[in-house]
Amino acid sequence: MIAEKYKQMLGQKSVIREIAEYGAERAKEIGSENVFDYSLGNPFVPVPQAFTNKLVELAQSPEPSTVHGYSPSLGITSVREKIAESLNRRFHMGYRKEHIFMTTGAAGAIAHALRAVTTAGDEVLTFAPFFPEYTPYVNQTGAVLKVVPPNTDDFQINFEAFEKMLTAKVTAVLINSPNNPSGVVYSPETIQKLAQLLQEKEREFGHEIYLISDEPYREIVFKGVEAPYIAKYHPNSITCYSFSKSLSLPGERIGYVAVNPACPDAELIVNMCGQISRGIGHNCPPSIIQLAVAEVADMTADLSVYETNMNILYDALTDLGFSCVKPGGTFYMFPKALEEDAVAFCKKALEYDLLLVPADSFGCPGYFRMAYCIPTEKVERSLAAFRKLAEAYKKEGIH
Structure with missing residues (x-):
């Protein structure tokens, strides 16, 4: 049947x-x-031409097993190291390779993050307007997506509605900034208020509330706009990234999960992602693309x-x-x-x-x-x- x-x-x-x-x-x-x-x-x-040059170089490599073979389940070690170093340079974090898990784009990253920190019946909150695919992303895990109504004045977070919906059933909040579809970037004040509220509720409820940050548009920020690096504000944060927009590589399906080093279970969550892959078939993104993006991790188109x-x-x-x-x-x-x-x-x-x-x-x-x-x-x-x-x-x- x-x-x-x-x-x-x-x-x-x-x-x-x-x-x-x-x-x-x-x-x-x-x-x-x-x-x-x-x-x-x-x-x-x-x-970027540097990406194309690296891809050509890799394709001509005399060691095809390195370029075209299966990567380790958590991603190629050297790639994870370079991504951690890039994040640390740009955002003053303390990532190591142990905090990075390679994925097939941001969708793959979210799929792993959700499964790592929710169980059947848990609630995940997100903020309208939101990317419609969040509904199957969340609901197919057994968790339940709840949508906080929009603040249409400026599309920052509607905190009044959010606080009412932030109950003990909530184990994760899924955030997207810069935002698809509004194009709005959540301000540092918005993120700081969000993080403070989550930490207050963690103490009240006696369990973690993970902030899952969907960031494929992180590098597309316009003049005069401050885009905070969201993981800096909340220890229990998981960044889900894709190179699709920054490098203009949507068809290559490459991204990563980065778990905040301040999260007590950071390394455990990354290792769990490797096991989650066994069940959802998202394991081992293309080796040649991992190696190529690692060379241009600080760059954009x-x-x-x-x-x-x-x-x-x-x-x-x-x-x-x-x-x-x-x-x-x-x-x-x-x-x-x-x-x-x-x-x-x-x-x-x-x-x-x-x-x-x-x-x-x-x-x-x-x-x-x-x-x-x-x-x-x-x-x-x-x-x-x-x-x-x-x-x-x-x-x-x-x-």
């Missing part, structure tokens, strides 16, 4: 993927240059185009009457739709070949997400379509 729960999930496909698939079909009809696809967060900037695109879109859309909290990072923008029903709004936008994602599944109805990781010239050409869309709503008297 087939597994019924996965069969049921077929009816709950990702709206982001569905819109992207529509865009691919529409591009066959009118040309991809005429489809303004803001649906999928797929980086497009070139990878040229990410400046994202801030350029953000400023163009933010200025244009607010001029057209859209309400939007200005992003502090990532390559996402999260405006309010021009009608209450964001699904209907995004459907209407398709008439102008604008592919936008309604935010109902992000826990924030009435908003839509734009992934502006596309060439700047295409961003500029899309503005006419946004203008026509806004004018259509004005004519209908809705906006």
